[in-house]
Amino acid sequence: EAETEVAAILSRFQQYLQINTAQPTPQYQQSTEFLISQAKLIGLEFQSIEFVPNKPLILLKWPGSDPTLPSILLNSHTDVVPVEQDKWVHHPFGAHLDSHGNIFARGSQDMKCVGMQYLEAIRRLKSSGFVPLRSVYLSFVPDEEIGGHDGAEKFADSDIFNSMNVGIVLDEGLASPGENYRTFYAERCPWWLVIKATGAPGHGAKLYDNSAMENLLKSIESVRRFRASQFDMVKAGLKAEGEVISVNMVFLKAGTPSPTGFVMNLQPSEAEAGFDIRVPPTADPESLERRIAEEWAPVSRNMTFQFKQRGSIHDESGRPVLTKTDSSNPWWNLLEEAVRKANGKLGKPEIFPASTDARYFRQLGLPAIGFSPMANTPILLHDHNEFLNQDEYLKGIHIYESIIKAYASYTSNGSTKDEL
Ligand SMILES: [Zn+2]
Ligand SMILES: [Zn+2]
Numbered sequence: 001e002a003e004t005e006v007a008a009i010l011s012r013f014q015q016y017l018q019i020n021t022a023q024p025t026p027q028y029q030q031s032t033e034f035l036i037s038q039a040k041l042i043g044l045e046f047q048s049i050e051f052v053p054n055k056p057l058i059l060l061k062w063p064g065s066d067p068t069l070p071s072i073l074l075n076s077h078t079d080v081v082p083v084e085q086d087k088w089v090h091h092p093f094g095a096h097l098d099s100h101g102n103i104f105a106r107g108s109q110d111m112k113c114v115g116m117q118y119l120e121a122i123r124r125l126k127s128s129g130f131v132p133l134r135s136v137y138l139s140f141v142p143d144e145e146i147g148g149h150d151g152a153e154k155f156a157d158s159d160i161f162n163s164m165n166v167g168i169v170l171d172e173g174l175a176s177p178g179e180n181y182r183t184f185y186a187e188r189c190p191w192w193l194v195i196k197a198t199g200a201p202g203h204g205a206k207l208y209d210n211s212a213m214e215n216l217l218k219s220i221e222s223v224r225r226f227r228a229s230q231f232d233m234v235k236a237g238l239k240a241e242g243e244v245i246s247v248n249m250v251f252l253k254a255g256t257p258s259p260t261g262f263v264m265n266l267q268p269s270e271a272e273a274g275f276d277i278r279v280p281p282t283a284d285p286e287s288l289e290r291r292i293a294e295e296w297a298p299v300s301r302n303m304t305f306q307f308k309q310r311g312s313i314h315d316e317s318g319r320p321v322l323t324k325t326d327s328s329n330p331w332w333n334l335l336e337e338a339v340r341k342a343n344g345k346l347g348k349p350e351i352f353p354a355s356t357d358a359r360y361f362r363q364l365g366l367p368a369i370g371f372s373p374m375a376n377t378p379i380l381l382h383d384h385n386e387f388l389n390q391d392e393y394l395k396g397i398h399i400y401e402s403i404i405k406a407y408a409s410y411t412s413n414g415s416t417k418d419e420l
Pocket of ligand 1: 077110172
């Protein structure tokens with residue numbers, strides 16, 4: 001590309017990154033204005049849909065020449081996770097470009113890169129004169145990072161979505177430290193669990209059974225044994241990260257606060273712990289729930305539990321939802337071929353170890369592929385100093401150009417019509 005074009009592309013990416021859409025107070029009004037201004041410049045149809053007030057979903061459309069064919073949906077989320085600002089070398093919403101070409105910002109990998117790459121690819125295809133056979137939709141959805149309930153989940157269940165006649169969804173993947181891009185055909189399901197112990201309060205010097213702390217610690221020990229059993233399979237190379245149940249303690253809440261810290265000679269009557277659990281599609285959710293009720297939060301130890309999030313990735317008949325990555329799924333073949341044509345390499349398709357909005361689309365029976373074209377990149381999503389190199393970003397645009405062209409030209413009788 002010409003130098004000025006590259007500068008314009010990077011500047012648009014930076015503008016999007018500079019909008020602070022961090023949970024729990026994402027600036028959705030600003031991201032909406034930005035995305036709609038981009039849609040107008042590119043010449044795409046646009047609408048802002050609020051399934052829940054102040055949580056806009058931006059839906060863009062590039063109409064295809066044959067509206068009877070199922071459409072392509074390119075999904076991305078507009079929100080990002082919070083930051084610990086003082087742990088960052090560059091301001092997390094500054095989108096600083098350093099001398100190595102790395103762009104630092106929250107969302108640079110997860111996943112404002114992808115949202116903008118879709119747009120840049122379409123901008124280029126459009127200006128080259130390419131006319132899509134199938135309609136291409138772009139959804140910029142809110143609230144993915146807090147479960148997607150007011151975003152993708154409502155969208156997938158809506159009449160609007162139904163009327164779009166979607167045939168394939170692309171959503172986020174993960175960066176790859178090696179040269180192969182990663183792809184995802186399924187994902188683990190999020191369970192956010194809070195367990196609470198109660199027990200007799202007492203003097204800090206007294207040894208007695210059944211205090212809240214003791215009751216909670218027994219649970220934590222049990223959780224840790226289970227965690228180790230899962231992690232050992234990964235360490236031994238027997239299972240991939242996405243194939244075991246992960247459980248990590250993410251908060252501990254106990255003690256009697258005082259203005260100078262915590263009261264030290266008092267054993268509290270309540271103690272709580274929170275766990276982020278991810279359940280692979282192959283695991284049996286009922287047996288895990290039994291384990292929670294019987295071992296991690298048993299009534300016999302004065303414990304209760306509550307789910308802050310309990311996703312499901314099973315269809316109505318209880319089967320896990322997976323997208324096929326063999327010749328029975330033409331969209332998979334088209335993606336492989338398109339990435340290869342654009343000089344990209346794909347690794348073996350994987351189960352996404354975290355969770356994405358793709359689960360809501362897969363639950364409808366739609367194929368959905370997780371893919372974020374970032375190779376040679378450390379995995380920094382949700383981490384401090386998240387960055388993406390400008391060259392990887394630019395390469396990713398070419399990759400999407402190739403994919404979107406192939407998808408939008410697919411005639412569904414096994415051939416693709418190249419209109420260029
Ligand atoms: Zn994400
Ligand atoms: Zn995320």
